Amino acid sequence: MPLLAIVALAVVTYSFRLVGPLCRGRVTLPPAATVLFADAAAVLLIALAATSALTNGHDFAGWARPAGVLIAGILAARRAPFPVVVLAAACVTALLRLVGVA
Amino acid sequence: MFIILNMSPLWRTRGSASSRRSASSRRSGLLRGSGLLRGSGLLRGSGLLRDVALVCVADGLVGLSFGATTVAGGLPWWVPVAMSLLVFAGGSQFAAVGMVLAGGSPFAAVAAGAVLNTRLLPYGFAVADVVAAPERAGGGAATAGPTTAAGLRGWLIRLLGAQVITDESVAFALRATDPERRRSAFWTCGLMLFAVWNVSVLLGVLAGSVMRNTNALGLDVMFPAVVIALALPALADLRTRFSAGTGAVIAVALTPVLPAGLPVLAALVGLATGWRPRNSGSRANGSPTDGSPTDLRREAVDEPTGER
Numbered sequence: 263m264p265l266l267a268i269v270a271l272a273v274v275t276y277s278f279r280l281v282g283p284l285c286r287g288r289v290t291l292p293p294a295a296t297v298l299f300a301d302a303a304a305v306l307l308i309a310l311a312a313t314s315a316l317t318n319g320h321d322f323a324g325w326a327r328p329a330g331v332l333i334a335g336i337l338a339a340r341r342a343p344f345p346v347v348v349l350a351a352a353c354v355t356a357l358l359r360l361v362g363v364a
Numbered sequence: 365m366f367i368i369l370n371m372s373p374l375w376r377t378r379g380s381a382s383s384r385r386s387a388s389s390r391r392s393g394l395l396r397g398s399g400l401l402r403g404s405g406l407l408r409g410s411g412l413l414r415d416v417a418l419v420c421v422a423d424g425l426v427g428l429s430f431g432a433t434t435v436a437g438g439l440p441w442w443v444p445v446a447m448s449l450l451v452f453a454g455g456s457q458f459a460a461v462g463m464v465l466a467g468g469s470p471f472a473a474v475a476a477g478a479v480l481n482t483r484l485l486p487y488g489f490a491v492a493d494v495v496a497a498p499e500r501a502g503g504g505a506a507t508a509g510p511t512t513a514a515g516l517r518g519w520l521i522r523l524l525g526a527q528v529i530t531d532e533s534v535a536f537a538l539r540a541t542d543p544e545r546r547r548s549a550f551w552t553c554g555l556m557l558f559a560v561w562n563v564s565v566l567l568g569v570l571a572g573s574v575m576r577n578t579n580a581l582g583l584d585v586m587f588p589a590v591v592i593a594l595a596l597p598a599l600a601d602l603r604t605r606f607s608a609g610t611g612a613v614i615a616v617a618l619t620p621v622l623p624a625g626l627p628v629l630a631a632l633v634g635l636a637t638g639w640r641p642r643n644s645g646s647r648a649n650g651s652p653t654d655g656s657p658t659d660l661r662r663e664a665v666d667e668p669t670g671e672r
Contacts, residue, residue: 263443263461267470271460272450274478279526282488283495296486301604301635303455303483306476307595308608309615309631310459315588317619319467327585334589338596344422348429351589355582 324364330355412536416553419532423557424564426454429586430461431568432575436583437465441569448565452527452558455594456480459628462587468625476628487534488526494537494547495525528554607638 282291315331317323334351342350427448434444439461447457456477463473488495496518528551537550575581599605611634618627 286492330585352582
């Protein structure tokens with residue numbers, strides 16, 4: 263990850279943050295745009311979670327990792343506290359690997 | 365921070381604290397301070413401090429795992445540290461690093477992170493009034509140029525405040541109603557999160573660089589687990605759920621054939637499957653003049669009830 267990429271992401275991110283405070287009272291954002299941004303973020307995150315749970319490079323990641331992510335999803339859907347979600351996922355995956363499940 | 369969408373999983377942990385908070389913050393209204401940078405918000409009302417501290421603990425864990433997984437994946441120590449200081453948006457940090465670690469190009473990583481952070485744009489509109497300097501927040505700040513000392517200070521505060529616009533600080537700000545309380549909630553949460561996030565990432569980097577065989581510890585599952593927990597609250601809407609499901613199938617199906625990073629971006633095609641004009645009644649009934657994200661505002665109102 264080159265420094266230039268980090269700086270580029272930082273500049274883009276900061277400009278998103280700054281537009282609202284700079285335009286206050288002069289420009290408004292259509293509600294449809296707000297909804298679209300939120301949906302795009304949700305779609306990206308779920309796709310990211312799915313690919314990083316199931317794949318390693320171009321290949322299947324094995325069963326231990328998706329099993330942990332599944333537990334995380336169930337716990338998160340049941341509104342378990344955030345630390346519980348993450349630690350439970352890691353424990354499930356680690357235990358599965360300990361007993362020989364890849 | 366980053367955290368991404370609305371970090372409602374975090375709110376969950378402080379449901380009981382929230383109800384106590386409303387009583388204590390009413391009492392503490394008399395103690396309202398004046399100087400923003402003197403930390404009046406930090407001193408007023410232990411309820412706010414307690415709630416913010418709980419969010420900081422949860423985000424601290426995320427920061428630890430971000431720092432640890434990034435260096436365990438093979439990236440140099442300064443990458444997570446610089447990202448946390450400069451980008452300060454956890455979801456996009458995880459996304460960008462995850463794509464690079466999976467072999468994706470830095471360009472795709474920046475693109476994915478940027479799309480994730482577009483939500484900060486409506487956030488900025490929603491909290492524009494509290495990001496401004498307090499003495500000008502009543503009105504007219506938008507027209508004040510950096511011509512006087514006070515004007516210059518106001519602009520500096522606004523530039524600094526913009527950097528601490530995060531899911532959490534915005535949610536805290538929108539939860540309060542009167543301007544002074546909104547401001548102290550925003551700044552308290554924003555500044556504390558900035559400190560906690562960067563320190564925890566640094567600690568994670570230290571931990572990750574001494575650990576061996578992190579996969580045996582299940583560390584590789586932390587990233588998708590964090591992302592799932594962050595994204596789930598945004599899936600309350602059936603249409604969004606459909607878009608996300610379609611996008612995930614597209615991304616996974618394309619992973620064996622496309623260069624790393626691109627499948628996740630291709631998932632945005634899923635947006636089209638769920639998109640249809642919505643009736644504006646339920647979503648757009650906020651204040652049409654300030655373009656606030658009414659979703660967030662509604663959640664901010666609901667949240668103290670502990671429903672989420």
